[in-house]
Amino acid sequence: MTDTVGIVIVSHSSDIAKGTADMVRQMVGSEVKVAFCGGNPDGGLGTSVPLIIDAINAAWSPKGVAVLVDLGGAETNSEMAVEMLEPARRDLVVVCNAPIVEGAVMAATEAAGGSSLAQVKAVAEELSAD
């Protein structure tokens, strides 16, 4: 199996994160590594930097990882998590400016075709274009 870009889903809600991951897997099966996390460190609504770091490492691929987020704190915490990765991995992770469900499905579908990290990000972000 050739390497494909990994996908990480970060929501304030673990239910949304899991549900989104389920929809992604329905599209791409096991061709793409998908990891998700949701909830703050106490399990309430929110996001957690350590859980995001774990998810990125779980979805790790030499081609990189695309992270899909919902609201502000998920984005800020994901950017922080990327900066806290080991230096060799930092430049291979992108946080996409895209709606979380549609973005994750589009990104994973693109990744399954063997596209580069930049291509995967671009396809997800087309959804946010005017």
Add this chain to the structure above:
Amino acid sequence: MSVPSETLKSLVKAAAEQVIASAPELTSLDQAIGDGDHGTNMKRGCEAVLGKLDVISAQPLDEALKMIGKTLVMTVGGASGPLYGSFFLAAGEALSHDKHLPEDLADVFGSAVNAVSARGRSQVGEKTMLDVLVPVLETLKTAAGQPDLIARVRTTATEAVERTAPMQATKGRASFLGARSVGHVDPGARSSCVLVQAVCAGLEARP
């Protein structure tokens, strides 16, 4: 400047305890214009800092600040984690690189404020914690070396919080409310004021 371990410990403890005591107020402010979790998030982060208080206060000041920052990043669970985390990480980083207290206080605080601005992609006037931190930075610059510096910082912080009430939020969850965010004090500005006041009170109480 080397800060005695006991001084550092009492300042960190006082600041964390003040934020924890303010958690209900922060939550109530955040329920008005945000998602209502600022108090519980800051409380969680500050409790984690208190849990490491002995380790933190045994470090040199730069490493202690970085440890506080990292602890907040890893435990807060909302955007305020990376925002306050970046503040303390940048302050510690500045002290690790040729900056010294007390003479470089404004420079160190400025590095920390810039880190918050970059992390949140936000500027002053957008109804955020920067609307307290930036005025405090200005006072640190203009009143540097003055005997009443601490009193002036305290007044600046208190007045700055109130000035966030008429602002319309353009960043963060409150921006979704548009004009309805007007009339409410910003919870992040309030938590920044609580921290500034706690540190000032601790410094004033030094023998």
